[in-house]
Amino acid sequence: MKLFYAAGASSLAPHILLEEIGQVYQLERVNLDTKTWAGGDYNQVNPNSYVPALETDDGHLITECAVILEYLGLRNPTNNLIALYDSDDYWQKRMYLNYIATELHKNFISPFRRGNWLPDTKHSKELIYSRVFPRLRYLNQILLTEDYLVNNQFSAPDAYLFVMTGWLQRLALSFKDLAGLAKFDQRMRQRPAVQRVLAQEGQPHSLQE
Numbered sequence: 001m002k003l004f005y006a007a008g009a010s011s012l013a014p015h016i017l018l019e020e021i022g023q024v025y026q027l028e029r030v031n032l033d034t035k036t037w038a039g040g041d042y043n044q045v046n047p048n049s050y051v052p053a054l055e056t057d058d059g060h061l062i063t064e065c066a067v068i069l070e071y072l073g074l075r076n077p078t079n080n081l082i083a084l085y086d087s088d089d090y091w092q093k094r095m096y097l098n099y100i101a102t103e104l105h106k107n108f109i110s111p112f113r114r115g116n117w118l119p120d121t122k123h124s125k126e127l128i129y130s131r132v133f134p135r136l137r138y139l140n141q142i143l144l145t146e147d148y149l150v151n152n153q154f155s156a157p158d159a160y161l162f163v164m165t166g167w168l169q170r171l172a173l174s175f176k177d178l179a180g181l182a183k184f185d186q187r188m189r190q191r192p193a194v195q196r197v198l199a200q201e202g203q204p205h206s207l208q209e
């Protein structure tokens with residue numbers, strides 16, 4: 001498998017799952033400002049020009065972070081990252097994947113900047129704060145008493161949520177009133193797979209204009 005990624009972007013979530021399931025994979029770094037990668041024009045790979053994108057072993061390209069996470073979870077059913085299709089567990093995990101994709105991921109991204117990176121400006125911080133904090137508070141309530149979102153066990157939506165807690169920190173937005181998420185972020189950082197991935201990806205690009 002081949003994962004197209006940018007350091008610290010939403011592609012971090014599938015990268016974590018690839019490490020968690022012990023999958024053999026290749027990483028391809030994408031420059032989202034120039035839309036290029038080692039093979040040239042990234043639009044030739046993904047016409048939507050965003051990451052993540054996963055090339056499967058049989059050569060298909062899957063995009064959409066939540067879908068890639070589900071695909072990877074199903075590659076290794078023993079660790080229950082996504083659970084058996086149609087079980088209660090499965091629907092809980094699907095629900096959180098969709099919630100993070102639609103209520104959080106895109107709300108973090110500013111419509112005002114080319115390439116839609118979340119910029120570190122006062123105006124965009126206020127906008128992001130007003131959009132994401134009510135949604136984060138909902139997940140925070142769960143994580144005040146639970147270690148992870150579903151059944152107190154690490155699963156696919158946790159990897160996705162960790163990207164969001166990382167973005168909070170990159171924008172220097174505080175975890176004030178989000179103690180459950182602050183603890184969750186620390187817990188995630190203790191996972192060996194997460195540590196390997198953060199070391200591999202290195203510094204994310206600057207958020208300054």
Ligand SMILES: N[C@@H](CCC(=O)N[C@@H](CS)C(=O)NCC(=O)O)C(=O)O
Binds near residue numbers: 010101116
């Ligand atoms: N619908 C996509 C959105 C992915 C997305 O917005 N990726 C961002 C990084 S987190 C990106 O690559 N932005 C650059 C661009 O859109 O040009 C998904 O759910 O995966």
